[in-house]
Amino acid sequence: MLTKLQNIDKRIIYILVLLAIIIPLVSPMGIPFSINATTQAVFDKIDSLPDGSTIAIGIDYSPGAAPQIHPQAKAVLNHLFYSKNVKILFTSIATTGPMFTNQLLDEIAGHDKVYGTDYIHLGYLPGVETAISAFAKDFYKAFPVDETGGNIADFPIMKDVKSAADLDAMLVFTASEPSQYVRQIQGAYGVPLAVGINSVIVSTNMPYVNSGQMFGLMNGLRGAAEYEVLSERPSEATASMDALSFTHMIVLAFIIIGNISWFGTRKDKEGV
Amino acid sequence: MKSSTPVIVLTFIVGILIIAEFFLPGLNLANASNEVQNWGVVIAAFALGLAAVNLVRIHGRRIILRRSEWWNSALLLFFLFYMIVVGIIAGTDYIAYEFAFQNVMTPLGATMYAMLSFWIASAAYRAFVARSIEASILLISAAIVMLGNAPIGEAIWARFPALGSWIMDIPNTAAMRGIMIGAAIGAIALGIRVMVGIERGYLGGGNE
Numbered sequence: 001m002l003t004k005l006q007n008i009d010k011r012i013i014y015i016l017v018l019l020a021i022i023i024p025l026v027s028p029m030g031i032p033f034s035i036n037a038t039t040q041a042v043f044d045k046i047d048s049l050p051d052g053s054t055i056a057i058g059i060d061y062s063p064g065a066a067p068q069i070h071p072q073a074k075a076v077l078n079h080l081f082y083s084k085n086v087k088i089l090f091t092s093i094a095t096t097g098p099m100f101t102n103q104l105l106d107e108i109a110g111h112d113k114v115y116g117t118d119y120i121h122l123g124y125l126p127g128v129e130t131a132i133s134a135f136a137k138d139f140y141k142a143f144p145v146d147e148t149g150g151n152i153a154d155f156p157i158m159k160d161v162k163s164a165a166d167l168d169a170m171l172v173f174t175a176s177e178p179s180q181y182v183r184q185i186q187g188a189y190g191v192p193l194a195v196g197i198n199s200v201i202v203s204t205n206m207p208y209v210n211s212g213q214m215f216g217l218m219n220g221l222r223g224a225a226e227y228e229v230l231s232e233r234p235s236e237a238t239a240s241m242d243a244l245s246f247t248h249m250i251v252l253a254f255i256i257i258g259n260i261s262w263f264g265t266r267k268d269k270e271g272v
Numbered sequence: 273m274k275s276s277t278p279v280i281v282l283t284f285i286v287g288i289l290i291i292a293e294f295f296l297p298g299l300n301l302a303n304a305s306n307e308v309q310n311w312g313v314v315i316a317a318f319a320l321g322l323a324a325v326n327l328v329r330i331h332g333r334r335i336i337l338r339r340s341e342w343w344n345s346a347l348l349l350f351f352l353f354y355m356i357v358v359g360i361i362a363g364t365d366y367i368a369y370e371f372a373f374q375n376v377m378t379p380l381g382a383t384m385y386a387m388l389s390f391w392i393a394s395a396a397y398r399a400f401v402a403r404s405i406e407a408s409i410l411l412i413s414a415a416i417v418m419l420g421n422a423p424i425g426e427a428i429w430a431r432f433p434a435l436g437s438w439i440m441d442i443p444n445t446a447a448m449r450g451i452m453i454g455a456a457i458g459a460i461a462l463g464i465r466v467m468v469g470i471e472r473g474y475l476g477g478g479n480e
Contacts, residue, residue, distance in 0.1 A: 008397070010394045013390070013393050013394045013397060014390045014393075014394070016393075017389060017390050017393045018390075021389075031423040031424055031426075031427055032423065032426075032427070033423035033426055034426060034433055036433070036437070037437070062381060063377050063378040063379075063380070063381025063382055064381040064382060064384055064385035065385065066378055066381065066382055067382050067385070067386065095320070096373075096377075098364065099364065099370070099373045099374075102364075102365060102370070103370075103374065125313055126313060126316035126317045126319070126320055127312050127313040127315075127316035127317075128316070130309055130312035130313060130316065131312075131313050131316065133309050134306070134309040134310050134312070134313050137302070137305075137306045137309065138306055141306060141310055142310065142313065179452075188294075199421070202440070203440060203444050203448060204448055204452075206440050206441060206444055206445050206448065207445045207448045207449045207452060210441060210445050219421070222421055222422075241423050242423070244421075244422055244423070245422040245423050245424035245425075246424070247389060247393075248418050248419070248421070248422035248424065248425070249422070249424055250393060251392065251393045251396050251418070252415060252418060252419070254393055254394075254396060254397035255396050255397060255400045255411070255415065257397065258396070258397040258398060258400060258401055259400075259401055259402055259411075262401045262403075263402075
């Protein structure tokens with residue numbers, strides 16, 4: 001019996017994981033969840049931004065990370081575009097960033113914000129950390145034209161913005177290396193920085209949160225769901241929380257089965 | 273004089289310029305440093321183009337020689353040229369470009385990542401066994417963090433999120449800080465080696 005438990009066909013595991021994802025999505029239970037302090041800090045900071053503040057938003061994720069990070073960005077933009085009166089600069093150091101920015105702006109359409117006055121899409125800048133350092137020093141040199149091809153000096157939103165020193169905050173949505181922004185934006189200019197990242201890199205970024213170099217952090221799909229609840233706009237991330245719960249439980253159940261079978265058959269193995 | 277000497281000298285000058293601009297603001301090197309960093313951006317843009325040329329060379333050769341699964345290379349090159357041509361001629365906001373991004377690239381990328389959940393479940397079952405004290409600590413910590421992150425963990429015991437946060441905030445942060453400080457010191461050492469010409473891997477051809 002225990003030997004059988006140790007050799008469960010992986011196809012059975014795959015089917016159970018699939019069912020743990022599909023069933024809660026089709027028939028959600030709505031398991032309640034609390035708000036993590038790091039997400040609360042992001043919401044509180046954005047919510048308390050005074051009218052007329054200028055923030056930069058880095059959209060730096062790839063399609064692979066989009067299921068976790070895109071809902072975070074959408075929840076934050078919904079909050080900013082519908083409840084706040086701040087100026088927003090979109091930047092990207094990922095090749096796919098501009099496409100996701102366009103997609104996000106399409107998805108949140110219906111607001112009264114004006115392009116060029118309330119927000120601007122500066123587009124993609126190659127060079128990763130060098131690119132961050134370059135636009136932090138001088139937006140005009142790094143992004144002479146915006147994503148639509150217009151001279152950025154012609155847009156009213158850029159009138160009082162020359163470098164990162166003129167920003168009131170920066171939010172970065174990424175699945176790679178947010179510490180680059182700590183070094184080039186927060187550390188160099190003292191700009192309050194928060195990130196939205198996928199769950200797998202949360203552990204490597206917690207030191208920046210605990211040291212205050214990041215004022216907040218959104219943790220994967222759970223972070224997106226928490227932000228949706230905080231901004232009173234529950235959407236796809238909130239609806240996915242039951243699927244997250246059940247897949248976690250399936251993984252834990254198989255870890256327990258694996259351990260029981262391993263310990264149960266250990267004496268047999270040692271006797272061989 | 274070796275052909276690499278001018279590049280090494282240039283690397284040293286650029287490195288010193290960037291460092292001096294940060295640590296010695298009184299020298300008014302901001303404009304020069306900014307200009308050099310914008311060159312870096314331009315070089316990175318050319319590197320992207322070079323990567324595309326390299327892809328065409330490698331996969332074009334696979335197709336010509338009819339290597340195994342050469343049709344995957346053909347498909348890759350088709351979409352590479354499709355995105356380049358449509359993007360340059362019609363722009364990245366053109367419907368055909370957006371369609372390919374939103375309905376081909378994004379779902380494929382997400383699918384690749386989502387498959388991890390199946391592999392992780394299978395791998396955790398086989399490999400995540402409490403064979404030693406260290407493995408047991410890792411196992412228990414991971415289980416608590418998972419239960420703290422999933423709403424169902426909170427439904428089972430309300431303290432799971434707080435316990436998960438404690439693991440992330442205290443032991444994890446302590447270990448990560450050590451790793452990060454070590455890596456930063458290593459990066460400084462590597463930077464100095466590159467600047468003074470000891471490390472020449474970036475020139476290609478190894479350390480000759």
